[in-house]
Amino acid sequence: MRTFEYRTPETIDEAISLLKEAGGSARPLAGGTDLVVQMKERATRFPYPETIVSLDRVAELRTIDFSDSDGLRIGSGATMSDVATHPAIQERYTALAEGAGVVGSLQTMNMATIGGNVCNAAPSADSAPPLLVYEAEAVIAGPNGRRSLPIAELFRGPGETALESGELLAELRLPVPPAGTGAVYERNTPRKQMDIAVVGVGVSLTLSGDTIGRARVALGAVAPTPRRAQAAEAALEGQPANDETFAKAAEAAATDDCSPITDIRASAEYRRHLVKVMTARLLAQAANRAKGTS
Amino acid sequence: MPRQLITLTVNGREREVAVEPHWTLLETVRDALQLTGPKEGCGTGDCGACTMVVDGRIVTSCLMLAPQANGRDVTTIEGLQSNGSLDPVQQAFIDAGGLQCGFCIPGMIVAARNLLNDNPSPTLDQIREGLAGNLCRCTGYTKIFEAVELAAERIRGSA
Ligand SMILES: Cc1cc2nc3c(=O)[nH]c(=O)nc-3n(C[C@H](O)[C@H](O)[C@H](O)COP(=O)(O)OP(=O)(O)OC[C@H]3O[C@@H](n4cnc5c(N)ncnc54)[C@H](O)[C@@H]3O)c2cc1C
Numbered sequence A: 001m002r003t004f005e006y007r008t009p010e011t012i013d014e015a016i017s018l019l020k021e022a023g024g025s026a027r028p029l030a031g032g033t034d035l036v037v038q039m040k041e042r043a044t045r046f047p048y049p050e051t052i053v054s055l056d057r058v059a060e061l062r063t064i065d066f067s068d069s070d071g072l073r074i075g076s077g078a079t080m081s082d083v084a085t086h087p088a089i090q091e092r093y094t095a096l097a098e099g100a101g102v103v104g105s106l107q108t109m110n111m112a113t114i115g116g117n118v119c120n121a122a123p124s125a126d127s128a129p130p131l132l133v134y135e136a137e138a139v140i141a142g143p144n145g146r147r148s149l150p151i152a153e154l155f156r157g158p159g160e161t162a163l164e165s166g167e168l169l170a171e172l173r174l175p176v177p178p179a180g181t182g183a184v185y186e187r188n189t190p191r192k193q194m195d196i197a198v199v200g201v202g203v204s205l206t207l208s209g210d211t212i213g214r215a216r217v218a219l220g221a222v223a224p225t226p227r228r229a230q231a232a233e234a235a236l237e238g239q240p241a242n243d244e245t246f247a248k249a250a251e252a253a254a255t256d257d258c259s260p261i262t263d264i265r266a267s268a269e270y271r272r273h274l275v276k277v278m279t280a281r282l283l284a285q286a287a288n289r290a291k292g293t294s
Numbered sequence B: 001m002p003r004q005l006i007t008l009t010v011n012g013r014e015r016e017v018a019v020e021p022h023w024t025l026l027e028t029v030r031d032a033l034q035l036t037g038p039k040e041g042c043g044t045g046d047c048g049a050c051t052m053v054v055d056g057r058i059v060t061s062c063l064m065l066a067p068q069a070n071g072r073d074v075t076t077i078e079g080l081q082s083n084g085s086l087d088p089v090q091q092a093f094i095d096a097g098g099l100q101c102g103f104c105i106p107g108m109i110v111a112a113r114n115l116l117n118d119n120p121s122p123t124l125d126q127i128r129e130g131l132a133g134n135l136c137r138c139t140g141y142t143k144i145f146e147a148v149e150l151a152a153e154r155i156r157g158s159a
């Protein structure tokens, strides 16, 4: 690795001013499981950083709180281990606990942060479909104060986000899922662990009786960004929660909601096939979970 | 770039090291502190040969920058023995023949010890999952899992 200047702010404000001072050649560092690998391999999508602003001492970025009134607030510096084992997340945001719980090995999860996963913006990022189905808001801190953006608008392309240079992702806010909601995330990988998603699918269903009130479906690794599957959602809402509905929605997801590519992991055709099979299966599973909570 | 001083506790002993910011924790421990148990297999977080415990959690030290370890408590394979007697996990790997070339073993044993600290009676699946971040190109893993089961039994027996 080529060397760089290393700064350790202790607050978000200090981090923002260090980034500003260093200009475009500075880069924030969280767990380093993407950035350090990319720097070692000279494969950053941006010029090699001259200054690294490490966020590991910014305590306010690390916290996770949940309340019935405000929902879930996850600091961008919370690790995948923190997220996957948090009691409120395990209980109420099952799909997110599942997404965070498959990121690499235990070693990876102990270092990797949710903010790094989002900001690295891989189409296959495992926290992304869960964050999309829970309609997370990204709170962004920058030299001009704070702004917030729906997570769907944060992803702009492979490795690209709506963050301006000098801005930080401060936290993610997730509203409380309505009563009667069941959600699940699963990915397909040839190996069980330590692999990147061929396809990732997150779904969340809110049932009233046997009717689907609200449906959220999100797909990973089948488009330039992780994305919501609106055609599938439209095929679900207002319909009875049964296999026939799930099959129609899965068909819609595979036909209208994705634009997969062929790469070393899988062909585009196989990815579409997976979207269909996985979406139908996960919808049934989410419906079962919803019935358990209603 | 001027070196910067970091202070960290390694295997119970406080150490001060002048590091360059781009050194990894692995390079710092191996090259500056001469603790060569932890190995560099891949350098990219995939193989686990560099596994260490930092503030109670296992990490791949090839991806942690040296200054990120400033003020932290680090345990390497060298820190598992106490007063010259091997940790039960180390002894079990020897007794069960859980190794061949040995390159993966310092990381494997640190990860296995961490697993047994969290869960003294793991099932075979839990052992597989707990060690999923540690690759071994020699053993085929069977003897490694047997060694971890043997270690678990002995630790439970002595508790
Ligand atoms: C062995 C291995 C296995 C992996 N397996 C998976 C997997 O299964 N699924 C998966 O999704 N990913 C996986 N990854 C990728 C990686 O671990 C995750 O994307 C991780 O969440 C990145 O977080 P980090 O804290 O390490 O980010 P870093 O590497 O520190 O940063 C990533 C990027 O985000 C920027 N950044 C970080 N924090 C902020 C912030 N608060 N504000 C603005 N920008 C920020 C950095 O500048 C950098 O560009 C794996 C990586 C490794 C090494």
Ligand code: FES
Pocket (backbone or CB within 6 Å): B039, B040, B041, B042, B043, B044, B045, B046, B047, B048, B049, B050, B051, B060, B061, B062, B063
């Ligand atoms: S050398 Fe660190 S994981 Fe392979």
Ligand code: FES
Pocket (backbone or CB within 6 Å): B099, B100, B101, B102, B103, B104, B105, B135, B136, B137, B138, B139
């Ligand atoms: S014993 Fe040779 S790599 Fe594991």
